[in-house]
């Protein structure tokens with residue numbers, strides 16, 4: 206089986222597994238305990254936090270460890286709304302966010318908040334003029350993702366940070382699909398909150414962080430112990446935190462640059478091969494140097510997502526028919542709908558492949574050959590019926 210679904214999750218790096226195993230065997234202490242075992246655990250926590258903070262140009266005390274981007278997104282959105290309800294009731298987001306942003310927003314609408322969902326163009330990018338027009342004095346939060354998980358669009362974060370900071374609002378960005386691939390600088394981009402999950406960068410699942418600008422104090426979403434300076438209750442998962450930091454350490458600037466070049470080349474390879482094989486397709490969101498290069502979403506004209514995904518799986522290729530979260534129930538993608546409208550055939554005839562550090566050119570050649578056969582067979586079947 207060949208794994209081409211790295212935007213859903215990635216396998217853990219061997220070094221990460223080793224680090225976590227060592228932690229589990231040697232350091233089981235509770236980081237809040239004041240004895241030797243607790244102090245040992247706390248040292249690992251501090252050292253790991255430092256690595257994470259450095260990775261986005263933040264200070265150590267600005268990193269709150271969470272169970273992942275879902276919790277980070279929920280915390281930033283729900284706790285900002287609770288804290289700032291007296292100042293304003295408006296929040297701004299986009300139509301193509303992950304559900305861990307859209308669902309807290311929908312919940313807030315039931316609680317008397319007013320949420321603006323900015324539209325996106327066919328590249329999956331917002332128009333800055335729309336954001337500017339939506340930013341009223343009573344806007345308390347703007348939540349716009351850095352990179353999109355389904356189509357790989359990359360939002361103009363620097364310009365968004367500038368616009369938001371001319372207003373009263375705080376700026377949250379979900380960086381789950383760009384962290385570890387692109388350089389992130391929360392200072393330069395004027396980001397107040399940033400969400401990340403470790404399992405997208407060959408780290409463990411159920412660990413991530415929320416960066417919170419230290420000028421802001423957000424109370425904990427979970428109520429209980431006083432961990433994370435009272436900002437996130439619950440005993441810390443030290444092996445996972447150490448594994449996360451190891452995954453980040455492995456992503457040196459040279460490795461990141463190599464991945465970026467590799468994924469860009471992989472994209473070209475797939476597109477050229479499918480073209481040569483005369484497959485009728487288009488790239489959802491288009492191409493462009495500023496896109497998130499590990500994601501490639503293809504509209505395969507005339508063949509349904511269901512047929513594509515099923516047949517690819519049978520042939521041993523793991524791809525996604527949308528985002529992992531919606532693939533199970535085959536809900537049409539809200540991202541493709543926002544980009545092309547719900548009548549567009551793209552909504553029902555697209556697949557996403559996403560590259561990771563273990564992806565090879567040979568795997569992609571095999572993928573293209575199989576996809577071509579599936580497409581030819583299904584289009585021939587349809588013609589036979591016509």
Ligand code: PMP
Pocket residue numbers: 212213272273274275276303305350352353354379381382402404411529
């Ligand atoms: N945001 C984005 C953009 C994502 O791709 C994902 C994972 N699919 C999440 C948030 C949620 O991450 P997790 O499931 O690790 O909490």
